[in-house]
Ligand SMILES: Nc1ncnc2c1ncn2[C@@H]1O[C@H](COP(=O)(O)OP(=O)(O)OP(=O)(O)O)[C@@H](O)[C@H]1O
């Protein structure tokens with residue numbers, strides 16, 4: 001039996017809802033063997049991030065080599081990278097594995113508001129890592145930082161997706177989770193934009209009205225990575241990731257006092 005493999009390179013969320021923990025749960029839920037490289041440890045719960053400890057860049061590189069020289073991977077994703085030195089180490093190491101599709105989730109700020117990327121690291125992200133990406137998955141605020149412009153209209157979003165494509169990524173998924181307009185459509189929809197250098201396509205899904213949205217971004221990028229690991233075409237991997245995330249949002253249950261995580265195992269755990 002062939003089991004696809006995926007590697008996540010990201011931060012640890014002690015609360016279990018985002019970061020490495022969300023990524024491994026997503027891989028497991030989607031039938032993919034997951035390995036993990038930790039870039040930083042965050043002391044975090046559903047309410048806030050109370051501490052961040054970034055790992056030494058050589059230790060990050062060593063974890064990647066440890067996984068890829070033995071276990072291997074059919075797809076790789078990056079999440080929280082923390083600082084320019086870690087991005088540099090990750091990019092340098094991954095350049096030796098350019099045949100493995102890479103999903104770059106350009107994590108900058110946690111849902112709770114904490115900064116997860118040093119501002120001076122954005123240039124390194126743009127110049128070193130994005131050119132290696134098969135798919136980059138910014139939310140709108142991250143896209144604004146990457147392109148250095150405030151984005152408001154549909155035309156702005158398409159322009160930004162093109163600008164990020166021009167940085168060297170093969171495809172861009174601009175996530176619409178931060179768009180206020182969705183509240184005005186009936187039924188309410190969340191619209192992401194998929195751009196592959198040729199055409200811009202809308203990826204629509206129902207807006208799920210829930211406070212339990214901790215880790216949506218990590219879960220989405222990991223689900224795309226799982227799809228690529230299984231050999232799906234990128235656009236189909238994105239559509240399937242949206243479907244999985246919709247279910248995970250619909251079935252999220254309260255954990256802690258703040259924004260609870262999505263339910264990664266909604267299709268497997270009993271409902272009552
Ligand atoms: N309430 C919602 N209902 C349906 N889909 C959603 C909702 N919120 C986000 N999404 C979808 O989830 C995916 C992740 O988007 P989002 O914009 O939340 O990412 P993010 O801001 O990076 O999240 P995070 O803060 O967890 O990093 C996108 O496909 C987005 O459209």
Ligand SMILES: [Mg+2]
Nearest residue numbers: 107139217218
């Ligand atoms: Mg995110």
